[in-house]
Amino acid sequence: MIAVNLHIRGGRLIDPANGIDAHLDLYLKHGRVFAVGEKPDGFRIDKTISARGKIVCPGLIDLGVHLREPGEEHKGTICSEAEAAARGGITTLICMPNTDPVIDTPAVWELIRRRAKACGNARVLAIGALTKDLTGKQLAEMGALKQAGCVAVSNARKRMANTLVTRHALEYARTFDLPVILCSEDPHLKDGGCVHEGSIATRLGLPGIPSAAETVAVARDLALTEHTDSRSHFHALSTGRAIEMIRQARRGGARLSADVAIHQLFLLDTDVDGFSANCHVDPPFRTQTDRDILRQAVADGDIEVICSDHQPHEEDAKTAPFPLTAPGISGLETLLPLCLKLVEDGILDLPTAIARLTHGPAQALGLPLGRLDAGHSADICIFDPDHIWTLHPAGLHSSGKNTPFCNWEFRGKVTHTLFEGRITWNSES
């Protein structure tokens, strides 16, 4: 498809990577940003998008989504989820390796890459497996995965056989300067738990996951990060104590980054009350103290990435007694709206919120994305910050309708998404 020359006119451009927050026009050519501000001489405009009253920002980068294809197409496909991403202003999906088969060989990644290219609604990048079949025993062929284009490696939430394997995996990944996405969790302390261990778990008789399941593992992984000089990225943290440890390790000079799933900045363990299966997430919703520390860390920059931790499920997966339901939230289409709620609530300013969704993840993984200076890919999200709407699960475009944010009122809605200069979503057409 040949991209036309586009002019995005009259919007408030927020490009945190370049420190821009101003009313500036954008000129796009050949799928890239051609100029910012003044129209370059001789630039032929094929099409103009009016962004008056709207925010124009880099397309969002969602670190650590579960695309379900191959293997679990009944939960979602690359196409269905990429389309949902476009509606949510997301232009880059960085997918976890826990597909079936696992992304532990270039062949599986190649299959995903081709499928994503055919769908064309978003860039799909892969996190390769840290160990073969994610069993935590033998190292995956990380050298080949890197060559094939995987941008990081991870063992997802699958347990590692032991600390020595983790050490070697981090060291081997470091050989190729591959970032390692760590989902730090002690499987023994987790022990079949499904909610935060605390008064709610006690009252409902649900098996709890203590905060220590995360902090013990984060402490171990921080020590190994330091020892191996790994490029570690801590994914989907849930406890305040883990944030404090990461902050301290940073002060000591460790090279690491961290993210939090957007739903952890809103919901608490108490939301599980009444056995609400849509609030079954892993790691679990924790206490208000934890949430407040997470929010503060996102504001301060100790957490530089907010992700959706998108996990679409078919209805059946959530239709069972609480402990038997699958954990996870379909989050692509609520990522930006919830972040805007943080802005509305005064937790973050708008440029910071956008930075956590664009420049933050790009930096964490060293990707030349999430910025709109000339020459960069024209991945753009345009949203109307004043549009008020209510979420109905049926209105979600993802195959997964599993959201706890049903009937929440949001302010701010994506009107246009451009991926490589092509309009992949236009709410006005």
Next chain:
Amino acid sequence: MSIEQLQTDEHGRLRHFLSIEGFRREQLLQILDTAESFAMLPGRQVKKVPLLRGKIITNLFFENSTRTRTTFELAAKLLSADVINFNIDVSATSKGETLLDTLRNIEAMHSDMFVVRHSASGAAHFIARHAAPGVSIINAGDGCHAHPTQAMLDMFTIRRYKGDFTPLRIAIVGDVQHSRVARSQIMALNILGVSEVRVIAPRTLLPADVRTLGVHVFHDLEQGLKDVDVVIMLRLQHERMDNALLPSAHEYFQLYGLTAERLEYAKPDAIVMHPGPINRGVEITSEVADGPQSVILQQVSYGIAIRMAVMSMALGNSSGEQGS
């Protein structure tokens, strides 16, 4: 929908009995009063009453239990209901049929009530939310969450022996962490306004933030038993030793086993209860279990009256006068 809304109709009448949580004192007393009308008089059997004639009650047990299922079955039969028993091997359901599929299949047989036991906490709530309108759900135990009829028969026993709840001190001894019975008992006792509920156990057998349930915590059995009116012993499962929660049954008995000497710390007229089945020599000596203060067997027979009360109330006919 909140738990309260789920359990009663718009007039506050019982629809489902899923957990003690959400009921008011008067509602629990009403269940006890109704059970009283069914309860056995000394030396006399409960008469069969025609209250639920024509109703079909299905026992839906996803977890083995001969004892509880039998008392529900007997209660239903004494109310003249027809009873169907489904013992569903959980391993079979894990081979593909979802709980909802199972439910729909059995619903097609037109039951008026499901008595449900399941190993997952929240299973009874789940079934209540998904059952056809007009079908009542009685929770016969879900995971570690609730076992409300057991708690109510314990309340019934306590009231029979002690009368007023308000001055009472109650001690619950043992594995509170894994006990749905203990959770329901603690809630019922607090709603009924007892003076104090104590739990006595090593830390490994107490859930996180257990105080938030409204209990005082003791780790020393003798201290905890001091001046209590009621001692409730919980069953100790042998797998607790395998999970490194306890070193041995021997040490548990040494520290938390109820012996005649230890019972002396309680009030002289204290009663000893146990939801059964008891492990003699693990949590309780035979001397105490069979002794004059033990009301363990009475609990079992009162269980039938309580289940008759709950079933008849939930199916909209509780005029139990004929039963007495």
